[in-house]
Amino acid sequence: KxxxxxxxxxxxxxxxxxxxxxxxxxxxxxxxxxxxxxFPRFVIGESLLPRCMHNLEKAGFIEAIEKxxxxxxxxxxxxxxHETCEFDFSNQFSEGWGWTWQVQRGAFDHLxxxxxxxxxxxxxxxxxxxxxxFNEKHANAxxxxxxxxxxxxxxxxxxxxxxxxxxxxxxxxxxKPSDFPERTSFFCHLRPVxxxxxxxxxxxxxxxxxxxxxxxxxxxxxxxxxxxxxxxxEGVNQFSGDDEAQFRQWVEEIPAxxxxxxxxxxxxxxxRITGYAAAVKKHYxxxxxxxGNSTEFLDPVFSSGVTFATESGALAAELxxxxxxxxxxxxxxxxxxxxxxxxxxxxxxxxxxxxGDLQRIFFSQNPNTEMRRQICSVLAGYVWDLDNPFVSxxxxxxxxxxxxx
Ligand code: FAD
Numbered sequence: 001k002x003x004x005x006x007x008x009x010x011x012x013x014x015x016x017x018x019x020x021x022x023x024x025x026x027x028x029x030x031x032x033x034x035x036x037x038x039f040p041r042f043v044i045g046e047s048l049l050p051r052c053m054h055n056l057e058k059a060g061f062i063e064a065i066e067k068x069x070x071x072x073x074x075x076x077x078x079x080x081x082h083e084t085c086e087f088d089f090s091n092q093f094s095e096g097w098g099w100t101w102q103v104q105r106g107a108f109d110h111l112x113x114x115x116x117x118x119x120x121x122x123x124x125x126x127x128x129x130x131x132x133x134f135n136e137k138h139a140n141a142x143x144x145x146x147x148x149x150x151x152x153x154x155x156x157x158x159x160x161x162x163x164x165x166x167x168x169x170x171x172x173x174x175x176k177p178s179d180f181p182e183r184t185s186f187f188c189h190l191r192p193v194x195x196x197x198x199x200x201x202x203x204x205x206x207x208x209x210x211x212x213x214x215x216x217x218x219x220x221x222x223x224x225x226x227x228x229x230x231x232x233x234e235g236v237n238q239f240s241g242d243d244e245a246q247f248r249q250w251v252e253e254i255p256a257x258x259x260x261x262x263x264x265x266x267x268x269x270x271x272r273i274t275g276y277a278a279a280v281k282k283h284y285x286x287x288x289x290x291x292g293n294s295t296e297f298l299d300p301v302f303s304s305g306v307t308f309a310t311e312s313g314a315l316a317a318e319l320x321x322x323x324x325x326x327x328x329x330x331x332x333x334x335x336x337x338x339x340x341x342x343x344x345x346x347x348x349x350x351x352x353x354x355x356g357d358l359q360r361i362f363f364s365q366n367p368n369t370e371m372r373r374q375i376c377s378v379l380a381g382y383v384w385d386l387d388n389p390f391v392s393x394x395x396x397x398x399x400x401x402x403x404x405x
Contacts, residue, residue, distance in 0.1 A: 002151045006032045008320060009141055009155040011129045011168075014043065015052075016292025016309035017161030018112040021121045022059035023317035024159075029324060031121050032153065034143055036128040036165065039113055040106035043163070044187065044273065046226050047073060047204045047218045047303040050089050050097035051381025055310035064115040070101040070108065071221040072202055076303075076379055078362045079256060080208035085362040093373040094382035102204065102218050102226075104189075129167050132158065132288075139287045156287070157320050161313060163293040169280050174290070178277035179347070180299060184236050185276070187216075187228030188247055189267035192260055195223050204303060207256050210235070211356050214301065215254055224267060227257065230300055233274065243270045276300075283339060284331040289316045296343055299350045307381040312339050338384070345383040348394040357402035364405035371401060 008024050010017045013035035024031045056062055075088040090098035101108075117123050124143075130150070131142035139158045144150050160168040169175045196219070205217040213231030220226070229236050229250050239249040247270040251257045279296045283289065292309030315335060323329045352358040361375075374390045374397075386392045 003154060004032070004151065005154045006030050007155065007324060008032075008157045008159060009034065009129075009139070009153050010159045010161055011141075012036075012160070012162040012165065012292075012294075013039070013113045013116075013123055013125075014109055014161060014163045014292060014309065015056075015112060015306050016163070016313035017159070018109070018116045018313075019055050019059040019061070019310045020159050020161060020291060020313035020317040020320075022061065022116045022119060023314055024321060025116070025119055025121050026060070027317070027321040029321065033113075033116070033121060033123045034127050034129055034141075034153070035113070035123060035125050036162075038125050039110040041109070042268075042271075043105045043109065044185070044228075044271075045300075045303075045305045046105055046220075047102050047216070048100040049303055049307040049379075049381030050100045051383070052307040052310045053097040053100055055307075055314040058314050059116075059310075060119065061112055061115055064111060065101065065108070068103075068107065068111050069221055070103045071219055073100045073102045073204065074098075074202040075376075077200065077203045077205045078208070078359075079205060080359065080363055081255075083363045086203070087372075087376045087379055089376065089380045091373060092376040092380050092382070093370075093388050094377040094380070094385040096380070096382060098380075102220060104220055104226075129162070132168065132171055134285075134287050156324055158288040159313075159316055159320065160288060160290045160294050161292050161309070163309075164276070166278065166294045168288060168290055169278075169294055172285070174280045174282060176279040176281045178279050178296070178298070180277040180350070182233065182275045183231060183277070183299070184233045184272060184274040185228055185230045185300065186236050186243075186247065186250070186270060186272050187226065188270040189220075190225045190227050190261050190264040191223065191267060192225065192264045193262070196225075196260055205256070206301065207254055208359060209254055211359070212354065215250070215257065216300070217257070217260070225261070227251075227261065228300075243272075246270070283336045289320065289331070289335065291316045295339065298343065298346055301350055301353050302346060302379060304346050304381060308339070308342065311342065315339070342383040345378060345391050345394045348398055349378060352398045352402065357398060361398070361401055361405050
């Protein structure tokens, strides 16, 4: 049989794809996920934000994730030498979840994929979507299996959640360069010689090295850590030797890494990703929608990736359901403009981080408590709460605060 028929084909079983598939399935549609890799597979993006809990909840995943014993995350610590600035998600301006998790994505994504299968969605691993064709009535996708054979799936709609694969942006020529300069990241999972205990396990730590280079420390529940360095390409690659030697030089170079990770074991050879910032010309078209990283990815500094991936996956699923039930959907207003509003808030924060304004605000001695709560909400991913001036007037709020601190 060379042709299969479904209501919705979802490309990719990352968090964006599984959230979308689960909601479509709950809404009564016949959904199939085609995923190129066998799981568990490594992907970066391990520190979640409270806002994404709403989407995991909508998808019915929370209970299963609770059984996965992941590290609870209660906030973020920004540190520049001895100066620190802490945010507790329990003390924020917007209503909603006050905590989330930090997860090894191999295990986390595998768990979500198994959960969506348990709910009745077929997930086909080891097969890639390699071509698409749209006509008035259907979308047709060519699926290439691991054994080299191909078959076709005919769908009423395609949700492209292919992450860094960016399947439809590539096939339909929708790629657009990002507004951000090209940066690089260099990261690894580590096991410290001495276990690190205490409250810092419950937060992500962001370490300022220079204005352009920073590092992350993400504790996991099994006592291992994700540690990464991000910044301009020349700066991040300033050390010599093989990747392990370079990574160990970074650990020695930043005092907060040295004190925790000197002589640690590296769980796998360090990895690099460069030029991850990307954008698209449009988020949707006739019988397709793009979600998660196959739309736009900005920068890892505020851990917003999985939150956007699940927010867009959940919203796309509701809108596809609406359209398939015969109701009209204004994709521009209901989808693109909504997603873009959130992206724009983070864009302002990320720009202000790299131009130094936000670092000055974080480390200023004179914190205004209400503004800190409002900033904390943005850092928790509540970037659609228009009651928060750091959302509704993000640019102006950051610029004027930077001027007075
Ligand atoms: P993915 O999780 O990438 O899943 C896409 C899936 O599609 C993959 O499994 C892939 O195999 C599959 N696929 C690809 N091509 C095809 C094809 N042709 N056919 C079928 N399947 C296909 N985000 C955070 O939230 N927190 C962080 O701390 C964070 N840190 C980051 C650090 C760095 C250095 C970078 C670069 C990013 C970081 N991110 C972070 C972002 C995060 O990695 C992504 O936003 C997130 O993984 C996107 O999820 P997704 O579901 O869209 O895609």
